[in-house]
Amino acid sequence: MKKSHIIIVSNRLPLILKKTEDGKIEVEKGAGGLVTAMAPILKNRNGTWVGWPGYVQESDMDDTMLPEIQKAVSGYSVKPVMLNSDELKKFYEGFSNSIIWPLFHGFIGKCLFLPEYWASYQAVNKKFALTVYQNADDPDFIWVHDYQLILVGAQLQKFHKRTPIGFFLHIPFPPIDTFIRCPWRFELLSAMLEYDIIGFHTILSKRNFIGCIKKIIQDAQIDAKKAFDETVSELRFNNRVIRIGVFPISIDYNEFFLHAWDSDVYKRSKEIRNNAPGTKLDTKILLGVDRLDYTKGIPERLKAFKRFLTRFPKFHKKVHFIQLVVPSRREITAYADLKLKIEQLVGEINGLFSTNDWLPVQYMFRNLERNELISLYRACDIALVTPLKDGMNLIAKEYCACNIDEKGVLILSEFAGAAHQFYQDAVLVNPYDIEGTASAIYMALNMPLEEKSQRMRNLRENVKNKDIFWWLNSFLNAAIEKDLSSFPQVDEYFPCKPDFELQSMVFL
Ligand code: ADQ
Secondary structure, eight states: OOOOEEEEEEEEEEEEEEEOOTTTTTEEEEOOOOHHHHHHHHHHSOOOEEEOOOOOOOOOOGEEEEEEEEHHOOOSEEEEBBOOOHIIIIIIIIIIIIIIHHHHHHHHGGGOOOOHHHHHHOOOOOOHHHHHHHHOOOOOOEEEEGGGGGGGGHHHHHOOOOSSSEEEEOOOOHHHHHHOOOOTTTHHHHHHSSSEEEEEHHHHHHHHHHHHHHOEEETBBHHHHHTTTTEEEEEEEEEEEEEEEEEEOOOHHHHHHHHHEEEEEEEEHHHHEEEEEEEEOEEEEEEEEEEOOOEGGGHHHHHHHHHOOOOOOHGTTTEEEEEEEEOOOSSHHHHHHHHHHHHHHHHHHHHOOTTBBBBBBBEESSSSOOHHHHHHHHHEEEEEEOOBBBBBHHHHHHHHHHHTTTEEOOOOOOOOHHHHHHEEETTETTTTTTHHHHHHHHHTTOOOOOHHHHHHHHHHHHHHHTHHHHHHHHHHHHOOOOOOOGSSSOOOOSSOOOHHHHHHHHTO
16 A cells, blocks of 8 residues: 555534634634544645535636635645535435434434435535545545444445545444344444444444344355454355454653643743642642533533532532533534533533532533643543443543643543553443442542552553554555454453353344
């Protein structure tokens, strides 16, 4: 494979275009997990990124905008795919975020299975595939990302594109009893089998995927028992071999680590500690950072903090919880409702417990500059990363990379992909268990310094050794490697270990 040219295809280009009132185009750097993860790769590889620039346009894009978009990035080229407002509503807010997102995270009740969403999803995926086709030479490796673009590979095959095509799913893959409820389950799964390699964050997602294939796609051949534990497995279908692997995504450890040493970050983190209302020398700061999303477990976390304050009054005025929520998908009702729910809970806790000189919860709803985010990571004593379900969760990794004094504690949900890597050193919680999470906060606050340092050292070592470049190389090696046995077995976490009976049930 030519190292020098990769085509990355994702829903979003790594930038956001905005039209100002006087009609000028402003380009902003994009936010979100995928963009954060891919940015270092683009710095190192001469690639092409195909994606939507984040700007709605009713007609096809005119050429005059292209230089503006291209100017925003250097070292690689961008090929925008424009979306109109109907596509944004049906493909993005509709099929992607009101069907696949809730379904794959196990929130079936939030799915809106509308046929017009499916039609738009197909049409937009075709549009992406066409842009890729027009810009890909045969030796390129095409790497399609995430749930919005599952059908792109199949479309490219229809154009007789012979280039190897990979797919990485950034969200969890659900078990069969969840996936089976999707009216387009067969179409989605068949389309995934058109890729040459498919990557997941965790072995659990890989097993779920294989379980669905075994049940729904009758002709696919795989040794399911062997695949149960393998990092990368091979599946045979229609005279093709498809590789399925586990590649836990990560961050650019060095970038965060070095940034955390910055003197401005140090000053700012001191300021954050000193300015927290009612802050004393021994005040402990707890931090939550999340995109506005019902999968992130923000209301449950606030309820756990409320429970903690109720059960342990001796910590009143000694803790300060900063919850940062990054605006996201507010056009969708479930998200707008969630914002109200969070604000109501914050008000409730502060109404119940605050005093003239103490505010238990500080809530921020906005995007922050990277410096400010890293200062927050440095300032806090405990990070609360408690999603109800999460593909990986990069906040957990960023927090560890920035915890350079190694005195912080990571409280982590069992249901975040990151738990598969961190289960030995993070304090694991079931986010639905409000009482248990309140106890975990208490435990973290009382943890001896030596134990905190040991755990944090291990966590940081883990993130450092398996950073974003390790992730990238693992995926690309799995795409080209002949001998798959060289891949070491991946970490896995189960609240209770599956026994053999369960294995055979899953892969019947
Ligand atoms: P997300 O659901 O977006 O990603 P996450 O992994 O937590 O979730 O990444 C969020 C990213 O946004 C982090 O890199 C963080 O630095 C950045 N960010 C957070 N707050 C910010 C703020 N206020 N301002 C600017 N940036 C901010 C999806 C999946 C995850 C998976 C990732 C990557 O849902 O499970 O880990 O993709 O695969």
